[in-house]
Structure formats: C-alpha cells, structure tokens
Amino acid sequence: MLKELINHLAEPIVSFPIATFLFYLMIKHYKTFGSKKFATWFTILSIPVLIFFFADPNFYLIIKTPDNVPIGILLVLVAFFTWFTMHKAAINDTRMEQGLEPVEAMPENREKVWSWPNLVYTELFAIIACTAFLVVWAIVFKAPLEESANPTWAPNPAKAPWYFLGLQEMLVYFDPWMAGVVLPVLIVAGLIAIPYIDTNPKGNGYYCFKDRKWAIISFMYGWLILWVYLIIVGVFLRGPNWTFYGPFEYWDFHKIVAEFNINLSEFIWIKGLGIGMPKNLVVREIFGIILTIAYVGFIPVWVARATSFGRKFYIDLGPIRYYLFMTLVVVMMSLPIKMVLRWLFSMKYIIALPEWELNL
Amino acid sequence: MAGNGLAKKVRDTQVWKSIFRHGPPDNARNRAAVIAGNVFLHLHPIKLKKSGVQLGYTWCMGGLTFFIFLALTVTGLLLMFYYRPTAEYAFNDIIALREHVPLGIMREIHRWGAHAMVITVWIHMFRVFMTGSYKPPREFNWGIGVILLVLTLLLSFTGYLLPWDQLAIWAITVGSGMAKATPFMGNAGPGAMLARIGDFVMVSDKNDVRFQLLGGRFVGEPALLRFYILHCVFIPLVVGVLIAVHFWRVRKDGGISAPL
Numbered sequence: 001m002l003k004e005l006i007n008h009l010a011e012p013i014v015s016f017p018i019a020t021f022l023f024y025l026m027i028k029h030y031k032t033f034g035s036k037k038f039a040t041w042f043t044i045l046s047i048p049v050l051i052f053f054f055a056d057p058n059f060y061l062i063i064k065t066p067d068n069v070p071i072g073i074l075l076v077l078v079a080f081f082t083w084f085t086m087h088k089a090a091i092n093d094t095r096m097e098q099g100l101e102p103v104e105a106m107p108e109n110r111e112k113v114w115s116w117p118n119l120v121y122t123e124l125f126a127i128i129a130c131t132a133f134l135v136v137w138a139i140v141f142k143a144p145l146e147e148s149a150n151p152t153w154a155p156n157p158a159k160a161p162w163y164f165l166g167l168q169e170m171l172v173y174f175d176p177w178m179a180g181v182v183l184p185v186l187i188v189a190g191l192i193a194i195p196y197i198d199t200n201p202k203g204n205g206y207y208c209f210k211d212r213k214w215a216i217i218s219f220m221y222g223w224l225i226l227w228v229y230l231i232i233v234g235v236f237l238r239g240p241n242w243t244f245y246g247p248f249e250y251w252d253f254h255k256i257v258a259e260f261n262i263n264l265s266e267f268i269w270i271k272g273l274g275i276g277m278p279k280n281l282v283v284r285e286i287f288g289i290i291l292t293i294a295y296v297g298f299i300p301v302w303v304a305r306a307t308s309f310g311r312k313f314y315i316d317l318g319p320i321r322y323y324l325f326m327t328l329v330v331v332m333m334s335l336p337i338k339m340v341l342r343w344l345f346s347m348k349y350i351i352a353l354p355e356w357e358l359n360l
Numbered sequence: 361m362a363g364n365g366l367a368k369k370v371r372d373t374q375v376w377k378s379i380f381r382h383g384p385p386d387n388a389r390n391r392a393a394v395i396a397g398n399v400f401l402h403l404h405p406i407k408l409k410k411s412g413v414q415l416g417y418t419w420c421m422g423g424l425t426f427f428i429f430l431a432l433t434v435t436g437l438l439l440m441f442y443y444r445p446t447a448e449y450a451f452n453d454i455i456a457l458r459e460h461v462p463l464g465i466m467r468e469i470h471r472w473g474a475h476a477m478v479i480t481v482w483i484h485m486f487r488v489f490m491t492g493s494y495k496p497p498r499e500f501n502w503g504i505g506v507i508l509l510v511l512t513l514l515l516s517f518t519g520y521l522l523p524w525d526q527l528a529i530w531a532i533t534v535g536s537g538m539a540k541a542t543p544f545m546g547n548a549g550p551g552a553m554l555a556r557i558g559d560f561v562m563v564s565d566k567n568d569v570r571f572q573l574l575g576g577r578f579v580g581e582p583a584l585l586r587f588y589i590l591h592c593v594f595i596p597l598v599v600g601v602l603i604a605v606h607f608w609r610v611r612k613d614g615g616i617s618a619p620l
Contacts, residue, residue: 175541
C-alpha cells in the first residue's frame with residue numbers, strides 16, 4: 001500500500017514538481033536547511049527510510065548492480081555538500097547581516113601559513129583515504145562483465161553510461177538532435193560563459209547565498225534538478241523500453257503504457273479548427289514556428305522591457321551579456337516546459353517536421 | 361626534529377644529502393626549500409592563506425580528481441600489458457584478467473576510479489561555483505576546468521567500450537547514436553536532407569560524424585581501435601596538457617580563491 005504510493009510518487013509527473021518544490025523550500029529557508037539540527041534530524045529520519053527501501057527485493061535488485069554503486073555514492077555526496085555549502089553560506093550571511101566579515105576573511109584566516117606541513121599533510125591524508133576507499137570498493141564489488149559483445153542482440157533497456165543518463169532521459173521529451181547534441185553543447189558553452197555573464201563582484205572567495213542569490217539559484221536548479229534528478233530517474237526508474245518503473249516495481253517486460261501524444265499542429269488544425277492538416281509543411285507547422293520564435297526571440301526582450309527586475313538586469317549586464325544569459329535561461333527552461341506540456345496536454349512536438357528531421 | 365642517533369646519521373650520509381638538498385623542514389628556510397626544491401611539491405606556493413588550506417573550504421576535490429587521474433594512469437598502464445584491442449581478443453583478455461590473476465583488483469580500481477573521478481570533478485566544480493571562484497581574475501581557468509570536465513566524461517565514455525561485452529557495445533551504441541542526429545553533420549539530423557544534389561546524398565550514414573567517430577556504420581572493430589587510442593593516448597595527452605595549464609593558472613591567478 002505504502003509502496004504503491006511511493007511507486008506513484010516517483011513518477012516524473014509527480015516527482016518532478018515535488019523535487020522542484022523541495023528545491024524552492026530549500027532556497028527559501030536556506031538557513032533552516034543549512035542548520036546542524038536539520039542535518040541531524042534528516043540523517044536520523046533517513047535511516048529507517050533507507051532500511052525500508054533496501055528491504056524491498058525489487059529495489060535491492062536495482063541498487064546492488066555494481067555499476068549503480070557510484071550513483072549511490074554520488075547522491076550521498078551531493079546531499080552532503082549541498083547541505084554543507086548552505087550551512088557555510090548561512091553562517092557567513094548571518095555574520096554579514098551583523099556587519100561582520102565572512103569567516104574566510106577573518107584576520108586569523110587571512111594569515112599566511114607554510115605549505116609544509118599544513119597543505120602537504122592534508123593532501124597526503126586525502127590521498128591515503130582515497131586509496132583506501134578505492135581498494136575497499138574494488139575488493140567488495142567486482143567490475144561487471146556481461147556476455148561477449150553481440151551486435152545482433154540488443155539488451156532492453158540499452159542504457160548509456162550513468163553520467164549521460166540525464167541526457168538519455170531528455171530523449172523522452174526531445175529528439176536526439178536536441179537532447180544529444182544541441183543541449184549538451186549549450187550546457188558546456190553556458191558553463192564556460194558563466195564568468196563572463198555574472199558581473200557581480202561579490203561572493204568571490206567565500207561561501208554565501210544572499211550576495212549572489214540569482215546566480216546560485218540558476219546554477220543549483222540546473223545542477224540538482226535538471227541534471228542529478230534526471231540521472232536518478234534514468235538510472236533507477238527507467239526499465240525496458242524506457243518505460244517508467246517505480247522503485248518497488250519489478251522490471252516486467254510486458255508492462256504496457258498507453259501513450260497518445262499529439263503534435264501541436266494536429267491539436268490546432270484537426271481538433272481546434274477541424275479542417276484537417278494543410279499540405280504545405282510550413283503552413284502546417286506555422287503555429288509551432290511562431291511559438292518557438294516568440295519563446296526564444298521575444299521573451300528576453302519582453303522581460304527586459306516590461307518587468308522591473310528584467311530592466312534592472314538589462315541595465316546591470318548590458319545588452320550582450322543580458323541576451324546571452326536570457327537565451328541560455330530560456331533554452332534551459334525549455335526542458336521543464338516541454339515536460340509540463342507533455343504531462344498536461346500529451347504534447348509531442350511543438351514543431352513536427354519529420355520530413356526535415358526537425359522535430360522540436 | 362633536530363634528529364639524533366640513527367636518523368641524524370642517515371641524514372648526514374652523502375646519499376641522503378645528494379637527494380634532499382636541504383635540512384629537515386623545521387625552520388622557515390628549509391620549509392621554503394622543501395617546496396621550491398622539489399619538482400612535484402613546487403606546484404604548491406611556499407605559503408598560502410589559511411582559508412585556502414582548510415578542508416571545509418576546498419573539500420580537496422580538485423586535488424583528489426588529479427590524484428585519481430594519476431591512479432587511473434598507473435592502473436591503466438598495467439591493464440594495457442594484458443589487453444589487445446581487437447574484436448577477437450578484447451573480451452577474452454578481460455576474462456583472462458579475471459580468471460588467471462589471483463586477487464587481481466586492477467580492473468576494479470580502474471573502473472571504480474573512473475566513476476569516482478567523474479563524481480569528484482563534478483563536486484569540485486560545484487565547490488568552485490559556490491565560492492564564486494570563477495570570478496575575475498579566474499574566468500579563463502574556469503573555462504579550462506569545464507573543458508577538463510568534458511574530457512573526463514569522454515575518457516570514461518571511451519573506456520566503457522573496451523571490455524567489449526554487451527554492456528559496453530550497447531552503451532556506446534546508445535551514446536554514439538546521438539551523433540547521427542547532429543544538425544547538418546549527421547545523417548538523421550535536421551538539415552541533412554538539404555545537403556543533396558539531385559540523387560547524390562552528401563550526408564549519409566557512410567560519411568557523417570557518427571561514421572567518423574566509429575570508423576563504421578555500427579560499433580565494430582574499427583570503433584574499438586579508435587576508442588582504445590582515444591582512451592589510452594589521445595585524450596590523456598590533451599588532459600595532461602590542460603591540467604598543466606589549469607594548475608599553472610591557479611598559481612598565476614593568485615592561488616586558491618580567498619576574500620578580496
């Protein structure tokens with residue numbers, strides 16, 4: 001009963017809004033989130049939950065796969081360091097509200113110390129700990145090896161390495177040219193562009209949140225929700241045929257999920273206007289094309305002209321930085337928007353031009 | 361640490377003195393000398409701000425990424441002695457490695473280390489972002505770091521194929537399948553239809569980016585050789601050069617970031 005509920009909650013249509021809402025809560029109450037009390041209670045309460053999860057044979061079957069162990073480690077580290085950075089930010093923000101300098105700028109921390117022994121021994125200790133960890137990991141878990149390569153027999157599901165599963169999960173919502181090529185290229189380009197877009201001189205060299213709120217929110221949303229969350233879904237919740245399976249569900253090959261996704265053009269020409277699809281491709285997709293151009297082209301302009309925070313952003317950043325930033329944000333947000341359109345309206349493609357391999 | 365008895369005797373030998381050109385690092389002069397006089401340690405500054413050595417500030421993730429890279433280089437070299445990148449031998453060599461080497465964990469360390477390096481490099485980036493360390497004067501080094509992160513993923517990805525089992529070829533089939541959707545350059549990508557003259561198709565599955573990557577239309581023996589060379593020689597060389605630039609720039613841009 002409880003397990004069935006969790007299976008349903010894990011479905012992206014439910015868990016994605018939940019994750020986004022939890023992210024909002026975390027940002028909104030970052031000082032509570034970053035307190036030691038929260039961390040203690042979270043750890044204590046997560047133990048019975050973990051036992052409950054691990055006791056389930058179907059969940060255990062997926063989690064014990066040796067190649068899934070790193071994702072478990074990743075999740076623990078991401079959770080810890082997200083808390084830790086907010087913990088440090090909360091301390092520094094509170095200090096700065098009181099008119100004090102951040103901890104890193106306190107005189108005793110500005111003082112110079114010798115690399116030998118202070119830094120060198122820390123490194124030595126880290127290396128020894130890391131080596132011990134890797135050796136234990138290597139002894140406990142054998143490296144996986146399946147049957148010899150057979151190009152004629154595809155396993156189901158066929159998954160990319162885990163660190164690319166966020167991208168593979170995007171394939172549910174976008175075609176390969178977007179999810180596999182355009183978006184990854186833009187992620188890398190966007191990351192490299194960060195220092196040239198973010199002109200805020202504050203927050204250099206110390207942990208904080210308030211001083212650079214918007215930079216941290218945009219980065220963390222992309223990293224935690226659009227990257228790590230999608231990897232979790234791709235690794236643990238996608239079974240044969242990339243169908244959704246709850247954490248306690250057995251990966252049954254015969255699970256059939258009815259999907260009737262329709263394109264925007266069919267929605268308008270057939271359902272809305274009732275006159276059937278026009279022959280001309282551009283006319284057929286004209287609504288999607290206009291919508292896409294409006295989304296990428298006009299939203300940044302509109303935000304700069306019509307909203308007060310947009311105008312402030314525009315003045316602070318200047319036109320080039322502003323439009324670069326807004327284009328990246330708009331592209332990044334196209335993923336959650338496409339997800340919501342899929343869930344609410346069964347929308348398949350905004351622009352459906354399979355004749356040109358151009359589906360969006 | 362002035363040393364007495366045996367320790368002092370060893371330190372006074374000609375051999376010891378020829379290796380370490382300075383006395384024990386218990387005074388300011390020798391602490392500077394031990395860092396400056398050692399090719400490996402001289403990556404460090406002689407002195408640095410206290411906030412920069414605190415684990416709570418740096419998390420040591422960049423350093424661990426580099427260490428794991430070195431560990432992967434060593435274990436990878438050892439594995440190369442036993443592995444032949446051909447469809448005929450690759451899988452059997454891995455089996456042999458597993459069956460015939462008692463207590464062998466080199467492949468395990470290499471594989472888990474590869475996963476660990478992906479994780480540490482991500483967390484390193486997260487730390488650098490959260491401390492605002494990409495801000496001037498470190499903008500360029502952040503860009504180098506992003507490229508190193510991508511190369512880390514590519515190293516792991518190319519290595520994924522080498523065991524030549526079902527897991528390997530199908531993961532690479534899925535991953536490399538994306539390349540055929542590259543706009544204008546992949547046979548199933550947008551714009552590829554436009555690149556044709558009459559009946560002559562300019563971008564087909566015989567010459568698009570995916571074909572160049574795999575050396576064929578599917579993940580076969582040429583792909584194995586390509587990935588092997590990319591994994592063992594080409595990408596590590598590029599990574600090595602960029603790591604040098606990255607570390608050099610950390611020093612030149614003012615060391616580990618600290619409040620201005």
